[in-house]
Amino acid sequence: MHLMTAVNFRSELFSLLAKELENFIPQFKPYTLDYQVVVYASKDLETWLRVKMDVDDNRVIYKRLEELSRSNPRELKVSVSFWANAWLKKWRERVRVLSKGFEMPRDYIERVREAKRILQEMEFKAELRNIVVKKLVDQGEICMTEFIADNLIVEEVAKRIQRANKGSIIILDPISIYNAVSVKVMRLSRERGPLIYLNIKPNIFQQY
Template sequence: MSFMYPAGWARERLLTSKVLDRLSERIPGFKRHEPEGRMLVNVAINDFKNYVRSMPPSPSVDHQEYADYWAERWLDKWRERVKLVLRAQDAHVFAKHERLVKETSYLWSRFPYLSEAVELVVDALISVSELCFTNLLAESTLRGELYRYKQTYKSDEEALRKLQGNPLAVVKSAIYRAKSLKHVKGPLVWLRVDENIWRTSTGKIIERPREGEDE
């Protein structure tokens, strides 16, 4: 079955609703209105909106098929790329990220056309099927390139002058690095959670539905 889409906002709302329904079916105990459920919903919706923007469906595509296709791939990527950790675990990973944010804050806040740059990196991630936590991965990738960029100059101010003259060079490097993530195995996102989360839907997302439950 195929049909024409309504207006853009209505299409997005309809597709998002179908995606959330699909996640509810595929994640054991998923409750979208509880705190950790809302977190999961926010990540999924942002990722889905990025996907629709980057790879819009044709006007005649079936809503359910489009939503199902994305939801299955997103869940697979969550299982592959997201690692849930307790507060005391993997502290070095969080410390490294916090240091990256701090070291790049000056250039980040002054980056020309920042939102457009992040979108381009998001598109690069999606092009290699990195569909989960796309905003976070895009930001981290771009910040990583900014950090490498600033190391070649004596001060943040000098780095900013050069950056403003040719921001596309950094964006191109970030796009290349984003696409290279397809060769990286294992987690890319570490998510710090409360111990109780292990027993909720977020903790159970690694479980695949038993045969016959996805009908």
């Protein structure tokens, strides 16, 4: 599949997803400020498909979807509609929209900042993120999965920083971090409530 064809079909899928969300959400206008919702959903759909198809190349995903669109366009539309409905339910469960930010404890902010710095230097950080995302998808999380994965990993590293002696060198083992995060992911299917807080303009998304 030529790269330009992949880009074109990606745009078609984006439009189809926008239309399905518009069907589910009253007053939704996908090509206004509400556009960001479609961006989030589109990214999550792409992530979900990568996990379910077990591929790393997005071009492979769009090639398969384009083939389905040609052979059975109704099946593609129904599948996207089903996924969009499931995603929206998860959005309402996992995402909270804030009209303004809230202050976190200063020491927590410092630990998170340090955790992110250390993670940047860690080997296999991309692989760690990928397997946490896969674990989330396998457990039924389809909304903001990459955001959730990043937060869980950072929180685990921040916790280890808190436990470490001041001034000590912190060496991260990706397998150890994954094992700890994996336990948290397993619990998510039994828990309800927000995992992601978005600080965006008021009156956007709150009703969704």
